[in-house]
Amino acid sequence: MSTTDPTPDSHLLGAADIRALADAFGVKPTKQRGQNFVIDGNTVRRIVRAAEVTAEDAVVEVGPGLGSLTLALLETARHVTAVEIDPVLARHLPDTVAARMPGKADAFDLVLSDAMVVTELPGPAPTALVANLPYNVAVPVLLHMLATFPSIERTLVMVQSEVADRLAAKPGNKVYGVPSVKANWYADVKRSGAIGRNVFWPAPNVDSGLVSLIRRDPPVTTATRDEVFAVVDAAFAQRRKTLRAALAGWAGSAAAAEQALAAAGIDHKLRGEMLTVEQFAAIAENKPEHTPESKPERTPENKTGNKPE
Known part of the structure; x- marks a missing residue:
């Protein structure tokens, strides 16, 4: 043919x-x-x-x-x-x-x-x-x-x-x-x-x-899509870690990450694989403000033996 x-x-x-x-x-x-x-x-x-x-x-x-x-x-x-x-x-x-x-x-x-x-x-x-x-x-x-x-x-x-x-x-x-x-x-x-x-x-x-x-409509949130996606990327970049540790870089410190998670009503011991997109949006909304001089916190999940600089 x-x-x-x-x-x-x-x-x-x-x-x-x-x-x-x-x-x-x-x-x-x-x-x-x-x-x-x-x-x-x-x-x-x-x-x-x-x-x-x-x-x-x-x-x-x-x-x-x-x-x-x-x-x-x-x-x-x-x-x-x-x-x-x-x-x-x-x-x-x-x-x-x-x-x-x-x-x-x-x-x-x-x-x-x-x-x-x-x-x-x-x-x-x-x-x-x-x-x-x-x-x-x-x-x-x-x-x-x-x-x-x-x-x-x-x-x-x-x-x-x-x-x-x-x-x-x-x-x-x-x-x-x-x-x-x-x-x-x-x-x-x-x-x-x-x-x-x-x-x-x-x-x-x-x-x-x-x-x-x-x-469908995206989650109702005051955070932008890019801000929400930044949280998602951070959470899964170290997916075996708890959210407190995985989001430390995003938030400025592990303590700041825990503060954002608490404000969003999310257990800081969870991992990213347990969260919905709506929960990621809630975290993005509650990113704490931190100053440049704030120093990284040494956590039990980040024992490098090095002193913070």
């Missing part, structure tokens, strides 16, 4: 189509950019259904590659804007869309850019983010897009299974950490299924998972 003259029922890309397009464009998937192309039409349609994309949605897709998911999104969405970092893939994707779904060519835009630096998009404001995210940059790209485009109401991303577990983890879970808390600042997060390795070319050496994020 020709890859440029599809029948109405075969516009999605299968395994033979993907390989033919890659050969035609001289594309060799690279691990550096996390390029694993989906070769199964049922999988991309499953992703679109899980994302609850409707005819009213303007979707932004990060890392469209050869267009597998793009074409499935165009079946349903009002508009799709794809952000692609690879100039070769970006150059050819509009032609693939025009050839396989000519009636949807006007509903598609492409941005050649690193998604981490994108601050504006052509076309209507995005209401949904749907993407097969490169494993090595999945979390920072996801958080950047949620922060930059508040119009995104629903997100469905395919990421490495381990990353999916971290994003969807709840307080008390051993994999709960920085990605979990920061994602929860923006949205309610949950796992939405698993994806096997055999639907990709080349097949990755890890399984993938779907993560759903439904936008």
Whole structure:
């Protein structure tokens, strides 16, 4: 079957189509950019259904590659804007869309850019983010897009299974950490299924998972997002330590950290993995004021044998 003259029922890309397009464009998937192309039409349609994309949605897709998911999104969405970092893939994707779904060519835009630096998009404001995210940059790209485009109401991303577990983890879970808390600042997060390795070319050496994020209001707090995230980063930088010790650098001393925790109503003996995003916000609100001459306190958890300077 020709890859440029599809029948109405075969516009999605299968395994033979993907390989033919890659050969035609001289594309060799690279691990550096996390390029694993989906070769199964049922999988991309499953992703679109899980994302609850409707005819009213303007979707932004990060890392469209050869267009597998793009074409499935165009079946349903009002508009799709794809952000692609690879100039070769970006150059050819509009032609693939025009050839396989000519009636949807006007509903598609492409941005050649690193998604981490994108601050504006052509076309209507995005209401949904749907993407097969490169494993090595999945979390920072996801958080950047949620922060930059508040119009995104629903997100469905395919990421490495381990990353999916971290994003969807709840307080008390051993994999709960920085990605979990920061994602929860923006949205309610949950796992939405698993994806096997055999639907990709080349097949990755890890399984993938779907993560759903439904936008909600951030915690009510007088602290800014950056101030809250600074507490989160500090708490998990030394995640085996109690909050009193882990937040000593952030607060100015262990005693100051204990003061902030007490004001927030949080036991200073807890660890960061037990706290919700709302509790991190409460800590940020209560950061004590300290003077430059205040000296670091030597605590039982910081016995270096050195005298404070």
